[in-house]
Amino acid sequence: SxxxxxxxxxxxxxxxxxxxxxxxxxxxxxxxxxxxxxxxxxxxxxxxxxxxxxxxxxxxxxxxxxxxxxxxxxxxxxxxxxxxxxxxxxxxxxxxxxxxxxxxxxxxxxxxxxxxxxxxxxxxxxxxxVTILPFMALSRDDFYAISENKLRKLPCTMPQLQCVNWDENAVKVVAEAAWHGVREKNGREVDEKFDNLVNIDLALQLDALGIASLNPTPRVSALIKGDLAGMSVHVSLTVKPASKESLDEF
The missing domain is CATH 3.30.750 (Transcription Regulator spoIIAA)
Structure with missing residues (x-):
């Protein structure tokens, strides 16, 4: 098992x-x-x-x-x-x-x-x-809640990130893209859209910075903004050395 x-x-x-x-x-x-x-x-x-x-x-x-x-x-x-x-x-x-x-x-x-x-x-x-517990279909509000929760948990899924901030449009873009997806409003659609819109870009930027090879590991913060007109998400990273002073400022 x-x-x-x-x-x-x-x-x-x-x-x-x-x-x-x-x-x-x-x-x-x-x-x-x-x-x-x-x-x-x-x-x-x-x-x-x-x-x-x-x-x-x-x-x-x-x-x-x-x-x-x-x-x-x-x-x-x-x-x-x-x-x-x-x-x-x-x-x-x-x-x-x-x-x-x-x-x-x-x-x-x-x-x-x-x-x-x-x-x-x-x-x-x-x-x-047995006790039967039917799962009702996810609502649009559920998709918004799931999308925001995934943004909130980014430092857990990507340990290189110490701080993540996002605007309301980032949540809207992910949620609406998932809501209009093709998986019959299945929660996995949120996972797929979040990967395509956020995770892949984040991973590529972190890899380009070579964070994993630096010692001590610098402090990285992410700012995630959504573009409703283009239904896209923009990710920008800020890197600070892992000194005591920078940690206090972070």
């Missing part, structure tokens, strides 16, 4: 992608092998942390015979003697198509999830052991 170190030793994401190639006509022995692999991954995670949070992403990619491995786990049955009752299991799906729930009401999404679950599990009793 894949451990997300930044989330601590209690968060795991099962590696189900390697079983996505299985389909209805796959050999039974291949399905059985994948079934037990999923159980083994869950067992490994629970042996590390009995109260683990285990994520199964894109559930629709799993063959029903492989997804069936989750049924005893969700019912709280032990796996190879390891208790499954204290862990939290998160199962996500977009029904095999991004934006599939767009335009649906909350109740319609829940109904679709139940139909989807019946197809995957072939065992509706599993519905008694």
């Amino acid at each position: 894949k451990l997300y170190a930044e989330a601590g030793d209690n968060f795991f994401m099962l590696d189900t992608a390697k079983h996505a190639h299985l389909h209805e006509t796959s050999a039974p022995e291949d399905v059985a092998k994948a079934y037990y692999d999923v159980l083994r991954q869950i067992q490994d995670a629970l042996q590390i942390c009995p109260r683990a949070v285990i994520l199964v992403d894109e559930l629709e990619t799993l063959h029903p015979g492989v997804a069936a491995a989750l049924i005893p786990v969700l019912k709280g049955n032990p796996v190879a003697g390891v208790s499954t009752k204290e862990a939290i299991y998160i199962l996500t799906s977009d029904f095999g198509k991004e934006g599939a729930s767009r335009g649906m009401s909350f109740d319609n999404i829940k109904s679709e999830i139940y139909r989807f679950s019946a197809k995957i599990y072939n065992d509706l009793t599993v519905a008694n052991y």
Whole structure:
């Protein structure tokens, strides 16, 4: 299983992608092998942390015979003697198509999830052991909030930056570019537009400055401005030596 170190030793994401190639006509022995692999991954995670949070992403990619491995786990049955009752299991799906729930009401999404679950599990009793949390479509305001948050977190994603300032137009350009994208208003559209409009330019400028090779590392601040007319973002960097005086001024 894949451990997300930044989330601590209690968060795991099962590696189900390697079983996505299985389909209805796959050999039974291949399905059985994948079934037990999923159980083994869950067992490994629970042996590390009995109260683990285990994520199964894109559930629709799993063959029903492989997804069936989750049924005893969700019912709280032990796996190879390891208790499954204290862990939290998160199962996500977009029904095999991004934006599939767009335009649906909350109740319609829940109904679709139940139909989807019946197809995957072939065992509706599993519905008694799970809580359904439909994700409503992102709004335009959500895109603005995500865009601003990504700007705020730039010093975390690019440690060379000690200070980042931006104007309101920078947020607008990223948010509107993402909103009018092609991913059915999916949050990943914000990631893509932010990379194209901000991250790539920042990375190129930092690389050109050769910051990584300087010792001591200088202090770098970024000013990010948006051009609504051209739907573009301009990034400018300011570099100061890493002296005590400059640090006080920074």
